[in-house]
Amino acid sequence: NPEFQLVSINTARFDVTKHRATPVISDAKIGLKQLSNVLGDWKAPDNWYQRSIKERNEWDAYVEKQSGPTNQEVPSYAQVVGAVYRNADPSDIVVTAAGGLVGEVVQIWKPKQINTFETEWGFSCMGYEISGALGMKIAKPDNDIVVFIGDGSYLLQNSDIYSSVIYDKKLIIVVCDNSGHMVINRLQLAKGGKEYLCGLKTSRASNFVEVDFAAHAKSMGAESETVTSTSELEVAFKRAKESKKTYVIVIKTHGYEWLEGTAFWESPTLEVHTTDENKKAYAEHLDGKNKQRKGV
Template sequence: AHVNRLPVLLIPGDVFANRGPDPVLQQIEDFNDGTMTVNDCFRPISRYFDRITRPEQLLTALPRAFRTMTDPADCGPVTLAFCQDVQTEAYDWPEEFFEQKVWHWRRPPPDENELNSAAIAIQGALKPVIVAGGGVHYSGAHEALRNFAEAHGIPVIETQAGKSALPWDHPLNFGPVGVTGAESANAIAAEADLVIGVGTRFQDFTTGSWALFKQPDRKLLSLNVQPYDGSKHGSIPLVADAKIGLETLSKAIGSYKRQPVKVALKEKWFAAADSFTTAPSDGNALPTDMQVIGAVQRQARENTVVMCAAGTMPGELHQLWKAGRPMSYHMEYGFSCMGYEIAGGLGIKMAEPDRDVIVMVGDGSYMMANSELATAVMMGQKITVVITDNRGFGCINRLQMATGGAEFNNLLDHAAHVNPSKIDFAAHAGAMGADTKKAGSIRELEHALAEARNSPRTTVVIIDTDPYPTPETGGWWWDVAVPEVSEREQVRAARKDYEAKLKERN
């Protein structure tokens, strides 16, 4: 929530304020600080932190909490650590404290001077590109983005958080950008003389570790409600709400039109993407994650939202998933938190009951956190979970190999063991009350997904996949440091390539 700038209120219990029974169960004891408790671990990841040691402190703490959670720039987690004994105390509360209050989400307009600087930058650019980030969704700026792009002929490329800001088939949507990006988007980004970020943090997967935007005289313009993000990497800041900012900026640049963009780039990429996701001919080979995505895509409907967080699938989905409408793609990639998937899918379904929620999760993430599957069943919140079982941590295994390392302790068959791993995911999910199906092929997967869509019950579909293949095109360099000294020839070769990329970037 902190990384993704999302509001959440955490109210963990704390030690006794009166310290009578100290030390209580689960209480740490700091020898040098009597006020320190385990809840202080929440301080670095809270936008606002408070410890309630008196009932009346809620009169100030709660308004501060809601102010933080509804501030578009400062939004994030709030932690109110609540002392156990104080939770039970009575207090003569003022009646007005319980009166209903509506907290409105502010839409700050841009500063006139910043707006003028941004307009001059765009009007002087020949090949600008828009990087659509999660702020487009947070602001509800989808229509404003479309209107801006169409009015000025500026292509849009999408981050993980920004994907689905424009429908995949919009003529000016050139696809995903960065390390997990499309050739079409990355080609446009590489030649851009002005990169216009809209609601993006410009994290390393978006920028190719700052090696992607390599036009020598390239400038950066960042439209963001948070000044911290608006001024990153020497950006021309435009601190404003994304929707208001785009509308105001469009008026400021008037009839400006970008140089025509090469439509063939988009057509070539999507033709390649289709070849990766096409169902394989019947055979004994394990399907790829790309082919699984194709099966899910073919069974998706207009109200489908696909969600994921960690492992192989985020990269493949970013590249290959065709998001047909805003908010149809949900990816937690600020932190890429393993185990978020099923809980996140349940949250989506609770927030939007009419959506067809499909959770994509690998066996590694599923093993880390799966108990919310039982919660979904218990609450009657129907979701569909697709478990791609590559028997370990395939994504990290490939990264290990790409940096010259030998395969070690990632795939279960390669890990130290006495007995081979044989996890029956269908039996496990079934024990928590879900309907289950083990698909032996892509054809069987599609059949199972069609049945799941028409069922009122939470369904888990499992399919074994090959842990090695990835798309043969697309993507960009990612700065993953390689050891300078190694006895392995493969590591030394990877280090040489790594140093060459560093020189190219710098």
């Protein structure tokens, strides 16, 4: 669309400048309010507005189906997030940061109150989840803080569970164990590669050991349990809500099932293919490039 216009709002002069964008140096909330005043009675054409409603409703129906109750033996991230969301209070603050959980939580968790959704997505900061949640609990002591974290991030940074216990700052932590850094495994496969070291079960480990995350959390003073289904998870989450101290719930999750991303990500692959998978991935990459809005 040659008429596409982008407005960039940021408090920092350096960061507000984006390619082909009109920069506005402002606090986001104030800037949006001022832009709304300038727009006056302008609104998008009705056919565009109706299309946006239709596509949003279709997307909501898809997400609700994918994250709904399930009897699947090993649930997906989406099903786990959906189970917690259905039982959360409007005031609960959800926190996630890295791996595949970010993309799932941001699509499923529709905040019911302002300032109840926190995701560190820009740099996929593994380990931010629990430490960041502790800071939020200090700032919002009357809210329950709900953390979604993968086994990879948990292993990198978990010691603030102990901090939350000794300083009486209760967190609810849902550990989704899919045995490795499976979102990167997904990227490897999507770009025509083979599974390589990211999934623990397909790595070169000669002595693979299952980590007992519930026992580990309990050793730091938290209450904890392991569940084997989303129905058990829903009941466990209610127990966690009633608990007076940090509560960790561990559940095995599927490492190969994800919500659709739907957007093109310019993460390249091999131009000279050596396998059919490489060839397919490169063709998909070129197709995405052809549909790309140049300069945006």
